[in-house]
Amino acid sequence: MKVTLRDIAEKVNVSISTVSRVLNDGPHGVEDAMHLRILKVAEDLGYRRAKKTEQNRKKISEKQIGLIINKMKDKYHDPYFSELIYGLERELLDLGYTLGFTYDAQDLINMSFMDEIQGNDYGIICIATSTELLDQLSKKVQYIISVGGTPELDIDYVTVDFEKGARESVNHLLRLGHKKVAYIGSSSFQSSVSLVKEGRFLGYKTALENQGITLHQEWIADGQFTIGGGYEAMKQILMAKDRPTALFTASDQMALGAYRAIQEAGLSIPGDVAVSSFDDIEMSQFMHPPLTTVKVDKEELGRIAVKLFIQRMEGSLPLPMATYLPTKLVVRESCGVAMK
Incomplete structure (x- = not known):
């Protein structure tokens, strides 16, 4: 054999x-x-290496390229992931490839897929999957890349500098004079990443600490990266005896829910609560008021991930790479002007 x-x-x-x-x-x-x-x-x-010429002749098209996403419904319901996956699929098509399969990471636990993978037959692109799952997959397949994850393993990553982007977003609020800044995020975005390790939370925390501002636990809530989660998290924060004057959310989806909670409480944005966020989905510019947020080029993130992935499968990359896409703060009306 x-x-x-x-x-x-x-x-x-x-x-x-x-x-x-x-x-x-x-x-x-x-x-x-x-x-x-x-x-x-x-x-x-008794392993025998194939000759280089034979290896080079083996076409990538003979391998199955698959996508694993943390929650399948995000592909259709979350604009961030929809744009990312659109860029990924377009780049694959432009290069002459297609996705052979797409799985929900949560479903893999109940499937025989993990036992059926053959080392040289699969290349897997993972979006927002846990480090534990990435580690399992990396031991079973030769080609794997994580998109949008936190680099922790000896595999390829294409991601965003979440910490830097969040820090810039919160610093904008601080420059306007806010000292009571709340945070809505989630430790469940990647099941293996605790809140204290999540990049956007670290950016929030660092920005405050650099100004000598103490974190208030009652101003930090889990919004589960959903609109409904952002709504419930903001309602919880507004129950604090000492209400914050500003809010940073780790995604625009959660900001949308937070907007509803703020307005239901009879408060105004940015008059009572200034809001900044992260992602810059298309909807953010049409919110009332338009949302200040950190722009992530989601489509480009997907395209670059595919380019790197194909290079890896062609054998032209010697070492695992962590590639970071830049972000840009887009200032709109949700933060208002400097406090008096």
């Missing part, structure tokens, strides 16, 4: 991509002891 990269990876307990880099003589960032162990296990198992 032919020995595969997966066989070696399971024996050594490392990812398939790590084994591939070591056996193909490229820069691999692996400690010498592990490097030698991989070579020894490959020899003991």
